[in-house]
Amino acid sequence: MDVVSDAISAVHLGHPWFHRMRTDGTWCARLDPYDGAGFYVVVKGRCWLVTDNRAPVLLGVGDAVLLPHGTGHVIADFPIDPATARTEAVPFEESLAGQPEPPTGREPCGTEVICGTYWLDCSRMHPLMAELPEIVHLPHRVGDHPELRAAVDLLAGELDEVKCGSCVALPSLLDLLLVYMIRAWMTEARDGTWPRVLGDPVTAAALRALHSDPGAPWSTGRLAAEAGVSRPTLARRFTALVGRPPMAYLTWWRLVRAATLLRDTQDTLAAIAGRVGYGSPYALSHAFQREFGVTPGRYRAQATARSAAVGAG
Template identity: 35%
Template sequence: MDPFDSLLRDVRAEGAAFGRSVLSPSWALRFTDGAPLTLCVPLRGEGWIVHPESDKPLLVRVGEAVVVRGPEPFVFSAEPRSSFRPDELRDVSCGQSLVAQPPDTGPAEQTVLLAGAYHVRSQAPQRLLGVLPPVLVVPDEHDCSSLRDYLDFQLGGCRPGRQIVLDRLLDWLLVCTIRDWFDQPGAEAPRWYRALSDATVGPALRAMHDAPGEPWTLASLAARAGVSRTTLAKRFTELVGEPPLTYLTDWRMTLAADMLAETTETVAAVARRLGYADAFGFSAAFKRIHGVSPGKHRTLTRFPAPSGEPPPGQVPRQTSPAGGHDQPLTSPPRR
């Protein structure tokens, strides 16, 4: 498993919105889900994405997919306008039908939009979402017309399991769209994403994501990559921006935050799963990175702080100095 797999593994569509919507010049859809990510795919026709953080409206045609980063509402419109009157907007959310079709409109004039909202609550995917632009449009370079026809067919029927089919296809489209965006020349992909293709750094990254609880040392990671410790430390820091063991601690603490929020495991159990022999060293590392103790983080995620107070983890990240020490970052679990 590589970091891209790890960060998107648990991201799932929560009800694909769909509709055969005729967008006249005085009419537009405003998506109000507040979702961190929304995927929009025109199956027929075209429209303009108007986002408050985007410099100008972006045209989306059949054969393209757009990912919109929230939680701000955005507009899908028939024309490239930056503002609309309230009576021109129809508020919608993913999971409801987006139908606005006059009786005298034929199929050839219809705009068919498929959209899915992704309410990402875990911290792991946030490492990826934070580097995405407000709106990204990716052309179809692989001729997915047959898939679009299949999606259109699914929209027109009421067969059992239709919603699951649409959700899973949207999940697949989301992953492919983000990956294709990062692969474009000039795209601001995360440094670790570029480093995955490196013969030295790639194996070390995959090893840490495959088994974050292993007692990795610089020597064992270098052996996995087939290079010396010095070579790995230098190359990893150059490409990723931080030393291997610093990256490992950060990834472990990201996983720990999600485990504490989503499970009932004790702090000691989470510590052991992530390669720590006891809860003390684990708690110190967790507080250094997230700004609160593991127990406090669990309380805050289950009982959020009042509006206006920063959520847990929103503190400047502290990292250990670069180095090439041949010692485990933490003590290995007791056998």
């Protein structure tokens, strides 16, 4: 596993919810903050995205947007003044139930948007995910991010008509969309910490080694050899970029991996301890409780209940 894949897998819960909005009248919908990441892809027309903390964003055909922290927002058709959108907005579910007639003098815009939510467990967010801005806006530009554009086209094609295998294809395409949106942000980010981290060959090599086998008996010397530098060089560069020394990062990541395995598998605590580099279930349990404030058993019960609630939703 690479860092980006691991960062997503650590928080991703269940299958994403999605909907295709087709509107012929004016509309203005409000979503309150939620535990997840929202997305929009504009297939036709234009619309506004309005949040509390930044200027309104005008979205056009082919634009993709990720709201990685479940920020409350308003989305509205283009003729609506974004300055008044909050006062005109109705709850999103009500907006889906039926569109109001456009006021006199305002022509329908014929907007079509693919939207949805990725359910996330934000209790142990990787710093790469935590660093994502409130809105990741990826405007459609010819030649930019071909993988993202291909995923958008495939997703729209699957939604155009029911096809064999769609129940498998759609969730997979939506998961690809999330990966490609984060990847696109990383290539465009000018001042982000984690794009710099993964752009540094020494730190990136060390992180690849740790994430590929977190249960291995790593030491600073062994990790420095993997990265092809001295121990002082690795410690200095890794700590400066990541914000913690290599072995401290490894300890934290082992516990996050243990939490993910408790959530996603039925493996025993002893088996999980072996996979993440702890010599005994007791050692893992002690470290886990110190990091997360709950025992592994209690964490697994809470995670099971949370996943069941997501599945029911």
